[in-house]
Amino acid sequence: MSTRTTLKDVAREAGVHISTASRALNPSTASIVNPETVERVTDAARKLGYRPHPLARGLRTNRTMSVGVIIPDVENPLFGPIIAGVESVLVEEDYSVLIGNADRGPSHADSLVEDMLEKHVDGLILATPGRNVSEAAQAAQAEVSVVLVNRSVDDDSIPAIVGDDHQGIGLAVRHLRELGHERIGHVAGPSWVSTGDGRRKAFLDWMKTVGLKSDADLVEEAEWYQVEPGTTAAVTLLSRHPDLTAIVAANDLLGLGCYRAVHSLGKDIGVDVSITGYNDMPLLDLMQPPMTSVRVPYRRMGADAASTLLALMAGEVVSPGRVLLSPTLAIRASTGPPPNDRH
């Protein structure tokens, strides 16, 4: 139960005043103290195993050296990489990351933002969707730097790092088009979620671009980003358009739902009907068949968010409202040429 060694101890050991010790240890002020003294202090500090007290320092400098990260659901594998990305860049700058798990709904996220502000974090990274959260974010912005990740607000008033959904859907549609598909459908996510809405629009856009008819009829909305809703959406979509040879799913889980729908019709995935997912979550390559999916650089997303947050906290003016990260396409066996194309 030895009491921690404080700056006072170091100063006494080095035979200098506490303030001199402080300056000697601080790189930015070490220049104004005699080099020889600096060395003496440094030695003393090392010898005593001195570690500055972050609270005392933070109290004086008015910074906690911590940033909060609020995640809608920590158990969702999607957010692991984001957290890892954030952590990897912040840890380099000696910041600590506080994680908040908003798994009890959007209002929970609000109170978590509040909690974080009470803890006096220096910055905030939000990954929570939902309309009211943006209000909380706006409010928070008055006190600390805020960056959104995998999520943006309509007016771009808050810096956001997001995947380029338009481009991503484009990858999927063009891939299918190049394989020869002409009748492509879309199982969309809920329209009240920004990604659901955005990807639906992107799909219709790209259909036109690749020279296919772009009909709202070709889209069926799933109630929620889960397997079951995906299946029911795919079933109604396929009953409306039995001639579809490919489906672009707004999400991997929806894609897996499509798997079931196609199976229940006695058809083969990647042969009779091609399917693409979105997110390229882990294990997707182990499915039967392995699923073609749009891969979003989530880790990078977290890292970029952390970087812009650092810039923001440093008082730099961060340029645009929204940064789009380019996705890639992981091509696997769930997509192939349409059946009437093969000889």
Place this chain on the structure above:
Amino acid sequence: MSTRTTLKDVAREAGVHISTASRALNPSTASIVNPETVERVTDAARKLGYRPHPLARGLRTNRTMSVGVIIPDVENPLFGPIIAGVESVLVEEDYSVLIGNADRGPSHADSLVEDMLEKHVDGLILATPGRNVSEAAQAAQAEVSVVLVNRSVDDDSIPAIVGDDHQGIGLAVRHLRELGHERIGHVAGPSWVSTGDGRRKAFLDWMKTVGLKSDADLVEEAEWYQVEPGTTAAVTLLSRHPDLTAIVAANDLLGLGCYRAVHSLGKDIGVDVSITGYNDMPLLDLMQPPMTSVRVPYRRMGADAASTLLALMAGEVVSPGRVLLSPTLAIRASTGPPPNDRH
């Protein structure tokens, strides 16, 4: 850029001394101040939007109200639930959780422990495996409370919450035995990882218990907890014992590796050869066929770890060295009666 409202402001607003305001706001000391004054102070605090400064408080009380959680790999879906469990109980007590991602190897974990100590966390939850980490943990224990999760040290000198691997393997073996299997093999994890070693022993134990021959010959060790090593291990195991009707895998990924091995022999999973996994990770129910797996209550594990840490930090004497959490068995289509059993 308005300066934050401090206790002094509240005191002035309420017309009392700062110390009185402090006591009034603090539930444990509010009793010694006039109820009417308490109300006046509380009102003033609310009116001004006062939020106590955690750093100032912590500096005085010598507690940061934060605990560190060190995870070997945040991107591994396994740890999501653990984090969620930890967070859910700690957030109730107004603690914040700092997460550390030791994805750059065991030595990285050491330095993270060091980092956490520098940040003066009140407690530490470690989920990192490896021999040298236990040393770091021992050292850390000198300064703060430490609890291990999903991991334990040999001498139980540090409280640990772990899954009951012996019982878990027992569930798998007994399930297979009850289905009628008599020739059961085991694809083990690396023996230098505690779970690898423990589950192997448990397997041999239970084979004896259910009245089958328990031969080290029936075990093949995979190099690492991944799909590929699982496949190669399963291949050599099946070539040594072509008559096996079931395989207990030490891990879900190894189980998926077994899938491939069995497929490559032209046999059917759950029909010719039954396979069980371990951990019941997400999406396992969507595999072809869905995999029977031992489900470990990871979220509960995190929650329990947090609870015992709270007890520890409160100075209570926590009873045993190791708490075992009972697993359950998620039975799916990868296990069925052995082929010669069916008529």
Place this chain on the structure above:
DNA sequence: CGTGAACCCGCAATCGTTTGTATTATCGGG
């Protein structure tokens, strides 16, 4: 009416740093 208990409340020290200002020592130039 005096006195002591009970009750509130204010005073001031303290936690470990950082940082503006004062003080001392050093040195060169007139």
Place this chain on the structure above:
DNA sequence: CCCGATAATACAAACGATTGCGGGTTCACG
């Protein structure tokens, strides 16, 4: 030889809360 500039260090005031201690009221009781 003295004076002003300069360098190096010491002093002390913050930062915002908690808390032991003591001073002041109020009130009951003798």
